[in-house]
Amino acid sequence: MGIVSRLKLMSFMQYFIWGSWLVTLGSYMINTLDFSGANVGMVYSSKGLAAIVMPGIMGIIADKWLRAERAYMLCHLVCAGALLWATTVTDPDTMFWVMLINAMAYMPTISLSNSVSYACLAQAGQDPATAFPPIRVFGTLGFICAMWAVSLTGLELSRAQLYIASGASLLLAVYALTLPHIPVAGKRTATSFASKLGLDAFVLFKNGRMAVFFLFAMMLGAVLQITNVFGNPFLHDFASHPEFADSFVVTYPSILLSVSQMAEVGFILTIPFFLKRFGIKTVMLMSMLAWTLRFGFFAFGDPSPLGFILLLMSMLAYGCAFDFFNISGSVFVEQEVDPAIRASAQGLFMTMVNGVGAWVGSILSGMAVDYFSVDGVKDWQTIWLVFAAYALALAVIFALCFKYQHEPEKLAQHSLAG
Incomplete structure (x- = not known):
């Protein structure tokens, strides 16, 4: 399988995970767990909190100390564990903290998946600006397929959607181990913490x-x-x-x-x-x-x-x-x-x-x-x-x-x- 096809699969799985729960978790919490609207809003706010700082922190780690594909793999391992834990949660406060852990691991993978794709395409001698958009489209397709899968199987009000997301995260973590090595950049002034944020x-x-x-x-x-x-x-x-x-x-x-x-x-x-x-x-x-x-x-x-x-x-x-x-x-x-x-x-x-x-x-x-x-x-x-x-x-x-x-x-x- 060529690198473009492999990156399309990575992009598909990246957003399949999100599509498994992002749109439907609110219905599960309201209808099955009897959370209030404020409770649901609080749980979803974890994504925003994580997005403020975590992509920058993980970006620096991937730039300076840990290869990007390995950082990507570790993040998805954490996601798999957090989403599995979320299947056992029935109270709003705990759900917030569990989904915050998930968001702190998942939000950096959005930018990391882009970084890995750009680096792999460059290594293969392809122009990232031209080759990346068709790859990213597969992310949207993955999101849509996950929504359809959860809906057609009648799992929108079930915790099983979290099992699907957790399993997909684990599978993607394993798949990340097969990706080409992305060397760290070492010393580079443009990747300071302040710049990343x-x-x-x-x-x-x-x-x-x-x-x-x-x-x-x-x-x-x-x-x-x-x-x-x-x-x-x-x-x-x-x-x-x-x-x-x-x-x-x-x-x-x-x-x-x-x-x-x-x-x-x-x-x-x-x-x-x-x-x-x-x-x-x-x-x-x-x-x-x-x-x-x-x-x-x-x-x-x-x-x-x-x-x-x-x-x-x-x-x-x-x-x-x-x-x-x-x-x-x-x-x-x-x-x-x-x-x-x-x-x-x-x-x-x-x-x-x-x-x-x-x-x-x-x-x-x-x-x-x-x-x-x-x-x-x-x-x-x-x-x-x-x-x-x-x-x-x-x-x-x-x-x-x-x-x-x-x-x-x-x-x-x-x-x-x-």
Whole structure:
């Protein structure tokens, strides 16, 4: 098997693990363990906390002392153990700490998998910039396959989803032992702890436009976490309506949600056109408006024929909402910052989105769900409309506060230089 095929398999397994539980664990905790919305938000906040510091710490270790593929293997061994432990947990506090251990090990593997892929491709004489995107697509496919597997086997409300994730983590840890050796870089000033965490880039907050950008990056990170945590429990709750109890939406909610990931693949292909034609500010506004539609369609969707169309439209809106923000935001950072702090700026962007934003979004969304619940019955329509209003407010404020003039020539020059 060639190196590209082996890396595709690694990418598939990397995100298969996440897809096994990320979307469905909330439903398991709410419906099977009887956790409150705040409890679920607290457990999911562990991902954000881990994303703030762990990728930087593990990145330094992999750069200086331990080969990247070995660090990758050890992280997945820890994940396998933590996910197995989680199958025995029935109280919110313990679940938080167990999933925090899992997140502290898993979040670094996202960047490590990229590093391993880039290094292996370079060793094989291939251009990582050209060869990596098709490899990463297999990660999305792995995520989708895991969601379908858990849903089709009826395990969305069962701890068995954690057994699947644990077994896949163990299998990937073993597989990592077969990957080519990635030599450590030794002494290298660009891999300081401050740089890995994006601390060098904090000087960008002196620039008003960049400060506004990073603030909105954090708030959009919170929006993303809301849909990750409560999308699946929302669909499961239609089971309380007798006319919907046996519907496709209730029986296979993860399959419906997987359309969101399918939409991502399509919208990724449109981003170059929209960036060149309209510019980064407009593309990010499209993302915020797409988040508004995502939640708005959820508010009025249900398993009835017309309601199902609205739910499906919500999944399609997610592809635009997710891709247009994450990729356009990364491009903006790449364009605007000094090359000397480019890596730190990208680190800061990811920390604001997947770290601080995810943590804030988990906690506040859980509190909001509980606030609009009476005797355990959630007023999902109001909940989603509140989230939709939040996303719409972000779009309006962003349009007023973010000062940016689209310059197609600058974008074209940047693309040629890259």
